[in-house]
Amino acid sequence: MEIEVRKLNALKKYEGDFGFDYEPPADICLIPLCSIAGKVKVEGSYVIYEDESVGITLTVKYDLVGQCSYCLSPAQKEIAFTSDILYVTEKDEDNYYYDGIKINLKTAVDDAILMSQPNVLLCKEGCTGIDVSNK
Ligand SMILES: [Zn+2]
Numbered sequence: 001m002e003i004e005v006r007k008l009n010a011l012k013k014y015e016g017d018f019g020f021d022y023e024p025p026a027d028i029c030l031i032p033l034c035s036i037a038g039k040v041k042v043e044g045s046y047v048i049y050e051d052e053s054v055g056i057t058l059t060v061k062y063d064l065v066g067q068c069s070y071c072l073s074p075a076q077k078e079i080a081f082t083s084d085i086l087y088v089t090e091k092d093e094d095n096y097y098y099d100g101i102k103i104n105l106k107t108a109v110d111d112a113i114l115m116s117q118p119n120v121l122l123c124k125e126g127c128t129g130i131d132v133s134n135k
Helices: 005-012 106-116
Strands: 015-020 034-048 053-069 074-088
Touching: 005 034, 034 106, 053 106, 074 106
Parallel strands: none
Antiparallel strands: 015 034, 034 053, 053 074
């Protein structure tokens, strides 16, 4: 999951697409009793600008599986999330940094996975939780 910017520049490939499967870290799912099923599909495109900054659009897709956060029934949800980011060669607070040679997308992909997660995973829309009334 690297973009070899210097090499692409030399080849005059200033724009392009990429795609790969990513094995997510085990602790990246923050929802209790849930996990990411299998691998995360990552797709995106890059544009290398004249000042060596690199604009990247990336989409992460994966399935969340586990127990409903309200009623504990089995639950599953397909997640797709796109983010636009910029890599720069001089550190600042708003963008990702790279050394001008190549970009490793791991941090940005992990961030996208974190940002894409809902706060809860529900078995169905409008789940009201465990029925505790004694009918
Ligand atoms: Zn539920």
